Amino acid sequence: MFGEQQRFVLLLIAPAALLLLLFQVVPIFIGANASFRNWALYDPKKTWVGFDHYAAVLSDPAFLYVVLPNTFLFMALSVAGALLAGLALALLLNRPFRGQKLVQTILLVPLMVAPVVAAIMVRWIFNDQFGIVNVVLEAVGLEGQPWLVQRWSAFGIILLTDIWLWTPWFTLLLLAGLQSLPKEPFEAAAIDGTTTWRVFRFLTLPMLRPVIVVCVVIRAIDAFRTFDIVWTLTGGGPGRATELFSLYAYVHAFLNLDLGRGSAAAIVGGLIILVIGVALFRLVDRIAKA
Amino acid sequence: MAMVMRSAFLPQLPPWGRKAMFALVLAAICFAFAFPVLWLILTSLRPESGVYYVHRGTEFTFGNFAEVLREDRIVEAFLNSALIATLATVFSLLVTVSSGYMLSRFTGPASRLWFGTIYVFRCVPYISWVLPLYFVNQSWGIYDTYVGLLLPHVAVHICFFSWLMKGFFDGIDPSMEYAAMIDGCTRWGAFIRVAVPSALPAISALAVLCWLFTWNEFLFALILTGNRVPMITVVMAQFVTEMGLRWNLMAATAVMALAPAFLIALFGQKYVIRGLRI
Numbered sequence: 401m402f403g404e405q406q407r408f409v410l411l412l413i414a415p416a417a418l419l420l421l422l423f424q425v426v427p428i429f430i431g432a433n434a435s436f437r438n439w440a441l442y443d444p445k446k447t448w449v450g451f452d453h454y455a456a457v458l459s460d461p462a463f464l465y466v467v468l469p470n471t472f473l474f475m476a477l478s479v480a481g482a483l484l485a486g487l488a489l490a491l492l493l494n495r496p497f498r499g500q501k502l503v504q505t506i507l508l509v510p511l512m513v514a515p516v517v518a519a520i521m522v523r524w525i526f527n528d529q530f531g532i533v534n535v536v537l538e539a540v541g542l543e544g545q546p547w548l549v550q551r552w553s554a555f556g557i558i559l560l561t562d563i564w565l566w567t568p569w570f571t572l573l574l575l576a577g578l579q580s581l582p583k584e585p586f587e588a589a590a591i592d593g594t595t596t597w598r599v600f601r602f603l604t605l606p607m608l609r610p611v612i613v614v615c616v617v618i619r620a621i622d623a624f625r626t627f628d629i630v631w632t633l634t635g636g637g638p639g640r641a642t643e644l645f646s647l648y649a650y651v652h653a654f655l656n657l658d659l660g661r662g663s664a665a666a667i668v669g670g671l672i673i674l675v676i677g678v679a680l681f682r683l684v685d686r687i688a689k690a
Numbered sequence: 691m692a693m694v695m696r697s698a699f700l701p702q703l704p705p706w707g708r709k710a711m712f713a714l715v716l717a718a719i720c721f722a723f724a725f726p727v728l729w730l731i732l733t734s735l736r737p738e739s740g741v742y743y744v745h746r747g748t749e750f751t752f753g754n755f756a757e758v759l760r761e762d763r764i765v766e767a768f769l770n771s772a773l774i775a776t777l778a779t780v781f782s783l784l785v786t787v788s789s790g791y792m793l794s795r796f797t798g799p800a801s802r803l804w805f806g807t808i809y810v811f812r813c814v815p816y817i818s819w820v821l822p823l824y825f826v827n828q829s830w831g832i833y834d835t836y837v838g839l840l841l842p843h844v845a846v847h848i849c850f851f852s853w854l855m856k857g858f859f860d861g862i863d864p865s866m867e868y869a870a871m872i873d874g875c876t877r878w879g880a881f882i883r884v885a886v887p888s889a890l891p892a893i894s895a896l897a898v899l900c901w902l903f904t905w906n907e908f909l910f911a912l913i914l915t916g917n918r919v920p921m922i923t924v925v926m927a928q929f930v931t932e933m934g935l936r937w938n939l940m941a942a943t944a945v946m947a948l949a950p951a952f953l954i955a956l957f958g959q960k961y962v963i964r965g966l967r968i
Binding site (some may be wrong): 405406408410411412413415416417422423424426427430433434448476481486489492497499502503504505506507508509510511512513515516517518520521522523524525527529530532535554555564567568569571573618621624625627628632633635645646649650653654659662663666667669670673674676677678681 | 712716719720722723724726727729730731733741742743784785786788789791792796800801804807808810811812814815816817818819820821822823824826827837842843844845846848849852862877878881893902905906907909912913923927928930931937940941944947948949950952953955956959962963966
């Protein structure tokens with residue numbers, strides 16, 4: 401049926417494709433099916449309810465006015481924060497100096513720390529009674545804050561944890577990008593006496609743009625589904641003030657035991673990120689070709 | 691942004707001043723990135739009575755580690771996590787090396803379709819397929835078993851790692867494989883005996899990353915396992931809510947969970963960096 405080459409090509413991807421089918425495609429369809437049915441975990445009647453769950457999700461004030469804004473705000477700020485910090489660090493480290501190896505080792509640690517462990521560390525540091533942050537604040541005469549039970553400080557701490565986790569990744573990739581740039585334009589600029597800012601603005605940044613765009617796309621898509629650090633730091637609280645999209649779906653499916661509603665939320669989120677993902681892919685493609 | 695500010699006022703400083711500034715900024719950055727981890731280690735070494743005043747006092751003890759290791763559930767969770775991470779690494783590499791090779795060496799509709807599929811599924815949020823996977827696993831009878839956790843872990847790596855492997859193979863000149871085939875090697879022979887050995891540095895980098903990702907993973911373990919297969923990340927997250935006051939034990943567990951990351955940062959650095967540079 402197939403030529404020898406086609407057979408080879410298909411066999412190369414067959415195991416991967418099979419696993420992808422069984423453990424991603426099939427569950428997505430089953431989830432889609434569940435999202436149209438009355439599928440409570442304690443009593444799965446599985447009767448068809450049409451778009452009821454979608455209507456419930458899309459008219460839920462908590463989803464529209466808390467979860468979605470939180471998710472997009474988190475995505476934008478965590479990517480922007482890690483990108484800016486990572487870029488600044490990459491520019492700083494892009495020169496030979498003693499101790500480079502040590503700095504690199506330290507920067508690698510956050511990259512390899514489990515998000516759950518990172519969240520536990522941050523929780524302890526910002527503990528309202530015994531955390532070092534409050535201890536220091538009180539020592540200098542300021543008032544300690546219950547950091548994790550106020551909406552915006554909790555949100556800020558989640559953001560900070562995420563930026564701490566991901567800045568080194570940006571640094572590493574941007575540093576690799578910087579080191580692979582051609583030397584000649586920079587030498588020419590140095591001869592012309594161009595200021596450092598102009599070199600950065602008109603040489604480094606444009607030449608680095610492809611790397612930056614790829615990093616931002618990968619991170620943005622991953623930031624959208626953040627779960628671990630929020631779950632461990634605040635559990636979505638205080639109340640539901642720091643709930644992100646993944647938590648919303650999880651809470652509905654496994655805490656409120658309504659798999660139909662949870663699946664509908666998961667699919668709504670999946671569709672949103674798919675649209676964003678395809679749009680971003682087009683953007684990368686255009687920039688790569690330009 | 692640091693770069694802008696530096697260029698604005700640094701030229702006026704004498705060379706030693708610049709050097710000192712640079713060292714100072716660097717030290718501050720290292721401190722910011724290392725502090726949470728150092729603080730955790732310090733906490734893990736304090737006795738129960740000293741844990742609330744970590745910044746004061748001079749008593750240190752390894753008792754917390756001993757106490758944590760007496761808990762069967764935690765020991766079991768560590769062993770489970772190590773086992774799943776190791777198996778997931780082996781299987782992920784087996785399936786993604788060939789898939790990345792295909793993406794790199796062949797063009798045409800099949801290749802484009804596979805690449806498109808991978809990109810789309812890379813975007814799908816984990817929750818969107820792990821949530822219903824709970825039911826799939828239950829109806830296949832693999833909920834809360836090694837297999838039921840292992841296979842989704844392999845599946846989740848397919849997209850990203852195929853993509854990375856494609857990049858690695860793109861950087862390897864295929865002419866050696868052609869030469870081998872002219873000499874009578876089959877396609878499989880050229881792939882396994884020529885391409886794979888020359889991609890070995892990349893494969894080892896990917897192995898290190900894959901092991902860490904699986905060791906650190908939380909959501910899958912949370913949804914797909916119950917009491918029979920405790921995983922360390924889930925046990926810790928329960929720990930922090932249920933036993934939230936025993937921070938010395940919490941810290942000791944977390945430090946042990948960090949150990950692989952430390953070992954890799956110290957000894958496997960070049961692999962991680964190679965693997966992460968897309």
